[in-house]
Amino acid sequence: MVAGYQCHGFGNEFSSEDPRCPGSLPEGQVIHTQKHTLGSLNNPQVCPYGLYAEQLSGSAFTCPRPANKRSWLYRILPSVKHKPFAPVPCGNLTENWNEVEPDPNQLRWLPFTIPKSTEKKVDFAAGLHTVCGAGDAKSRNGIGIHMYTCNTSMADRCFNNSDGDFLIVPQQGEILITTEFGKMMVEPNEICVIQQGMRFSVDVFGETRGYILEVYGAHFELPDLGPIGANGLANPRDFLCPVAWYEDRKVATGYTIINKYQGKLFACQQDFSPFNVVAWHGNYTPYKYNLENFMVINCVAFDHADPSIFTVLTAKSTRPGVAIADFVIFPPRWGVADHTFRPPYYHRNCMSEFMGLIKGHYEAKEEGFQPGGASLHSIMTPHGPDGECFEKNSTAELKPERVAEGTMAFMFESSFSMAVTKWGLQTCQRLDKNYYQCWESLRSHFNPNWKPSKQ
Ligand SMILES: O=C(O)Cc1cc(O)ccc1O
Numbered sequence: 001m002v003a004g005y006q007c008h009g010f011g012n013e014f015s016s017e018d019p020r021c022p023g024s025l026p027e028g029q030v031i032h033t034q035k036h037t038l039g040s041l042n043n044p045q046v047c048p049y050g051l052y053a054e055q056l057s058g059s060a061f062t063c064p065r066p067a068n069k070r071s072w073l074y075r076i077l078p079s080v081k082h083k084p085f086a087p088v089p090c091g092n093l094t095e096n097w098n099e100v101e102p103d104p105n106q107l108r109w110l111p112f113t114i115p116k117s118t119e120k121k122v123d124f125a126a127g128l129h130t131v132c133g134a135g136d137a138k139s140r141n142g143i144g145i146h147m148y149t150c151n152t153s154m155a156d157r158c159f160n161n162s163d164g165d166f167l168i169v170p171q172q173g174e175i176l177i178t179t180e181f182g183k184m185m186v187e188p189n190e191i192c193v194i195q196q197g198m199r200f201s202v203d204v205f206g207e208t209r210g211y212i213l214e215v216y217g218a219h220f221e222l223p224d225l226g227p228i229g230a231n232g233l234a235n236p237r238d239f240l241c242p243v244a245w246y247e248d249r250k251v252a253t254g255y256t257i258i259n260k261y262q263g264k265l266f267a268c269q270q271d272f273s274p275f276n277v278v279a280w281h282g283n284y285t286p287y288k289y290n291l292e293n294f295m296v297i298n299c300v301a302f303d304h305a306d307p308s309i310f311t312v313l314t315a316k317s318t319r320p321g322v323a324i325a326d327f328v329i330f331p332p333r334w335g336v337a338d339h340t341f342r343p344p345y346y347h348r349n350c351m352s353e354f355m356g357l358i359k360g361h362y363e364a365k366e367e368g369f370q371p372g373g374a375s376l377h378s379i380m381t382p383h384g385p386d387g388e389c390f391e392k393n394s395t396a397e398l399k400p401e402r403v404a405e406g407t408m409a410f411m412f413e414s415s416f417s418m419a420v421t422k423w424g425l426q427t428c429q430r431l432d433k434n435y436y437q438c439w440e441s442l443r444s445h446f447n448p449n450w451k452p453s454k455q
């Protein structure tokens with residue numbers, strides 16, 4: 001049990017009541033006008049404490065049970081009570097994948113700049129910047145990859161994404177996320193997922209930066225384990241979700257709901273806090289996970305295993321085995337493979353690979369790839385270890401050794417061919433123009449007279 005988080009487990013059926021209102025969940029309680037106890041009544045004629053019942057659906061009503069997601073929220077006022085939405089500027093958030101010409105080069109970004117609070121106050125919603133993406137929120141198939149850089153808490157403002165799920169990877173600064181389901185503190189080396197339609201507001205405690213993988217039209221799942229067996233990788237019980245927390249707060253000056261809808265931002269006003277859910281139950285919730293809990297599987301004999309062994313979460317497409325996007329990490333582990341070039345191999349991939357670094361270094365590139373920066377190796381764009389890494393690891397003694405100690409690199413791997421935005425290629429001014437040079441020192445070792453060494 002982790003303090004403040006009553007709910008453990010991935011995708012479970014949870015129930016939560018704010019302790020200030022015992023009995024606020026109608027589930028299974030005695031309805032006083034009747035003699036008997038009813039079962040799981042979701043929508044009573046009159047809810048306990050005079051609350052409104054509201055369902056949040058995360059899947060089509062008719063989805064098969066394993067994919068069916070919904071939660072019931074018992075709230076002081078329903079979400080529908082608000083003034084009309086109107087368009088607001090999107091800043092650097094976009095779903096326009098045609099802003100600039102395609103670029104198949106290996107791309108690498110220096111750490112993205114965080115605005116100084118002394119110069120400009122920027123909150124999470126205003127600090128969203130789209131780097132790359134593909135697909136279409138309207139047809140419910142695609143992804144967006146965003147950076148958030150901010151220095152100020154959201155004040156009487158919350159965000160609601162109608163387009164998809166946000167997998168948030170804090171890199172610098174913890175974030176306190178208030179959601180309709182309760183509060184979650186998420187620190188660097190933890191991740192959280194705020195699913196489609198869940199209202200949330202972000203408090204920060206200084207200069208703050210992180211990465212977001214947005215997926216339209218699918219939810220994140222734990223990957224199948226196949227021959228690994230029943231346990232391993234990210235274990236379901238290490239996923240935590242918040243407990244019900246409400247505020248009954250009038251906001252005479254207006255509370256702003258920001259809605260991302262079809263790739264654009266809209267805002268509306270209401271005169272009360274949207275975090276007015278006293279109790280909830282269901283299997284559609286926000287959740288968080290500490291990457292330290294990942295049970296790493298790695299090669300113990302020879303050769304380099306594909307990075308799919310490090311998949312934390314996957315958002316599946318309808319093609320078997322093909323993800324819209326996988327979230328993959330490169331955690332600290334033992335490297336013991338014999339006769340093997342241990343770092344990542346040289347490769348070209350039919351998937352797109354966006355990488356970020358939470359802390360430390362990345363094993364294939366000791367220099368240049370920095371925490372808070374990123375790289376993109378697009379579909380079939382060749383990449384692999386830099387010259388220095390190749391030389392070092394071709395001659396290294398193959399004793400058991402700790403790999404990636406104190407570091408955490410990750411990859412958003414997608415079957416979509418992603419477009420980079422104008423902000424990503426130009427406006428952010430963080431593109432490392434010299435990236436290609438890290439492979440320039442690779443030289444031919446070819447020896448036509450080579451003979452196998454005698455054993
Ligand atoms: O390109 C990368 O650095 C990511 C990666 C790591 C690895 O161990 C194997 C394949 C791969 O794409």
Ligand SMILES: [Fe+2]
Pocket residue numbers: 347349353377383
């Ligand atoms: Fe790769």
